[in-house]
């Protein structure tokens with residue numbers, strides 16, 4: 001009786017591995033999602049960020065339920081999405097936990113200011129979105145946070161930091177120039 005169960009678990013593991021391997025082909029812009037509840041900032045590096053609608057302006061971010069920023073976003077009811085440039089690679093690593101720095105300490109690097117909603121924003125991000133939380137959908141290991149954009153700003157300088165094939169990447173120079181227009 002135990003065998004079919006084992007087999008289906010193995011199949012699920014293979015599917016998860018195939019899913020991850022296929023997902024590595026999906027190049028994504030790298031952001032830092034940041035929040036601030038009761039004066040305590042928290043944030044994470046995130047690529048699972050997507051435009052939801054322009055009218056009203058809304059976006060969504062998918063955040064692991066076991067991560068500290070998840071609870072912080074839900075509690076604060078606000079968050080910012082900061083679009084990173086290639087020069088922010090070290091900051092992206094810092095906010096991914098790769099350097100062992102957690103919570104508030106992550107904000108000791110980078111030029112952080114406070115947006116209208118009270119969420120921290122990275123002053124030299126190539127773009128940022130300042131959001132209030134309007135919905136949170138739990139699905140599997142993640143929460144889909146939907147943010148209503150209260151302010152958005154795009155800077156001209158800097159080429160976007162990308163993540164693809166399991167590594168940070170940059171656009172080819174011609175594409176980077178076109179991206180600044």
Ligand SMILES: Cc1cc2nc3c(=O)[nH]c(=O)nc-3n(C[C@H](O)[C@H](O)[C@H](O)COP(=O)(O)O)c2cc1C
Nearest residue numbers: 044045046047048062063064067068095096097163
């Ligand atoms: C390039 C990159 C993209 C990531 N994208 C996401 C994401 O979209 N959602 C997520 O929950 N975690 C993502 N992570 C992992 C989080 O950044 C990491 O788990 C973070 O440390 C969570 O915060 P905590 O350590 O305070 O719990 C990503 C990591 C990297 C390096």
